[in-house]
Amino acid sequence: MNYLVAVLPDRIQVEAAYSALEKAGLPTSQVNILGDGYLSADEFGMIDPDKQARKQSTRLFWWLVPFGFFVGYVFNYLTEVEIFPQFPRFGNEFLAGILGGIAGGLGASLIGGGTSITVGSGDALPYRNRLNAGKYLIVVTGNQDLTREATRVLREFEPENIQGYTDYSQKSKLLRN
Known part of the structure; x- marks a missing residue:
């Protein structure tokens, strides 16, 4: 065609x-x-580039948030960085995982949404x-x-x-x- x-x-x-x-x-x-x-x-x-961008962003979100959580948790586990000294070690590792998941979500929305609008359409x-x-x-x-x-x-x-x-x-x- x-x-x-x-x-x-x-x-x-x-x-x-x-x-x-x-x-x-x-x-x-x-x-x-x-x-x-x-x-x-x-x-x-x-x-519709907006729909394609949302679809790509959602797809990346489901991969990057768990990956970000895992990487944040493992990084804090290996380096033993104390984000809040009053938290126990597991609390700091879990908080680092949550921050890593948030970073993954932001990356999914910026990269998945922004790039798909300009490139994927x-x-x-x-x-x-x-x-x-x-x-x-x-x-x-x-x-x-x-x-x-x-x-x-x-x-x-x-x-x-x-x-x-x-x-x-x-x-x-x-x-x-």
């Missing part, structure tokens, strides 16, 4: 481009318009930003010949950006898994 995504600045141009694709004989079932008054990014199935985030800015997208899905023909037609409208994607695994970086 191939995808072709073109960014057009306004509704008039996107409707003219859609009509031109229709006149060129492209099946309208494989042409989608995203933007105000048409499909939203969520309705089309575009990846592929090209979906720039396209969502353009939709939020009032621009329109035309997405053509189909075989290589269809997207090549659509590229030829859409170039006449001088889109801000035109990008093709080939999806060999049937799971695109642009669409949800």
Whole structure:
């Protein structure tokens, strides 16, 4: 499956481009318009970077908090550092484990959430930003010949950006898994 995504600045141009694709004989079932008054990014199935970031952060949280607790406990056990001298040795080790778990949780939220938003969203985030800015997208899905023909037609409208994607695994970086 191939995808072709073109960014057009306004509704008039996107409707003219859609009509031109229709006149060129492209099946309208494989042409989608995203933007105000048409499909939203969520309705089309575009990846939501915030959801992906939360999912990655949660996954890391379940690994890093127990690991942080274990490392904090073991580190304090080996070094015998007294965090609070009035606590018994086990109390200091347990407190170090809790602090290690907290550090693991913070790491999961910062690394899992922040990195996933910027890296894990592929090209979906720039396209969502353009939709939020009032621009329109035309997405053509189909075989290589269809997207090549659509590229030829859409170039006449001088889109801000035109990008093709080939999806060999049937799971695109642009669409949800």
